[in-house]
Amino acid sequence: MTTPFPIALVQMSMTDDPSRNLRHGLELIEQAAKQGARMICLPELFKTHYFCQQEDPACFDWAESIPGPTTQALSAAAARLKAVLITSVFERRGPGLYHNTAVVFDVDGTMCGTYRKMHIPDDPCYYEKYYFTPGDLGFKAIDTSLGRIGVLVCWDQWFPEAARLMALQGALALFYPTAIGWHPHEKSLLGERQREAWRLVQRGHAVANGIYVAAVNRTGHEKPSPDGVGLEFWGSSFIADPQGVLLADAPIDREEILLGLVDPAHLENIRRCWPFFRDRRIDAYEGLHARYLGDRR
Numbered sequence: 001m002t003t004p005f006p007i008a009l010v011q012m013s014m015t016d017d018p019s020r021n022l023r024h025g026l027e028l029i030e031q032a033a034k035q036g037a038r039m040i041c042l043p044e045l046f047k048t049h050y051f052c053q054q055e056d057p058a059c060f061d062w063a064e065s066i067p068g069p070t071t072q073a074l075s076a077a078a079a080r081l082k083a084v085l086i087t088s089v090f091e092r093r094g095p096g097l098y099h100n101t102a103v104v105f106d107v108d109g110t111m112c113g114t115y116r117k118m119h120i121p122d123d124p125c126y127y128e129k130y131y132f133t134p135g136d137l138g139f140k141a142i143d144t145s146l147g148r149i150g151v152l153v154c155w156d157q158w159f160p161e162a163a164r165l166m167a168l169q170g171a172l173a174l175f176y177p178t179a180i181g182w183h184p185h186e187k188s189l190l191g192e193r194q195r196e197a198w199r200l201v202q203r204g205h206a207v208a209n210g211i212y213v214a215a216v217n218r219t220g221h222e223k224p225s226p227d228g229v230g231l232e233f234w235g236s237s238f239i240a241d242p243q244g245v246l247l248a249d250a251p252i253d254r255e256e257i258l259l260g261l262v263d264p265a266h267l268e269n270i271r272r273c274w275p276f277f278r279d280r281r282i283d284a285y286e287g288l289h290a291r292y293l294g295d296r297r
Helices: 018-034 057-062 069-081 154-158 160-168 184-209 264-273
Strands: 005-011 039-041 084-094 097-105 111-116 148-151 173-177 212-216 219-222 231-234 238-240 246-249 256-262
Touching (some): 018 039, 018 069, 069 097, 184 212, 184 231, 212 256
Parallel strands (some): 148 173
Antiparallel strands (some): 219 231, 238 246
């Protein structure tokens, strides 16, 4: 059983200046480390505004290879601060081939794991299928010097299968770098139920898997197109324990560094009391691999 380790989520706002966003992200990482965090997670695609609000081929120019300038800067920060960094990069894998990729750096700055976003949305102002090829690395937990973790990205949050697979591999915590918010014209009618559903499903993953869940979102109103309404990102980053208890909870409308503790002993105690893994009927789940079963006779 590993030693407890303090984690931090960096809820931040982004501008249309990637260089500024990178500098600001590094500043907030350093602040989190000074507050005692040993594992720090940034929001999804933190280096740019959320460009997926529109389909613009010029946005592909923001992608970069891994390793590349952004990962080199983050690697150096991890080594300097002696912290594990969980980050998000718009990856250019090859000509015309791009991924939404999470990269994890260990305390010595080495790259200890990557995850390419598997579930890619295509909704109004979330036109991610235009930009990102679905991930091909699978759902694989990542070993760090502090402990084994699972990293998933944003739209992955809604899929219990992804969380379960990470937990089954021994991850102590699930990290979800995120970019989610309201369409302003929907907020008054649907806003609170949308945000609460987002929080509820992830706290459910924590309970069902007996695992820590840490979701970090951006905040602020972003309008890549001056004539569009944009998206209002709802912040609300949080850390939940293996019973779904909120250990830390950020506001909607401002930047914040959230701190929490991942305690393997607490996880062990919860799983002893709620032994879901013991009672799973792995012999009786045939059909979970199917797209849909309602049309079978």
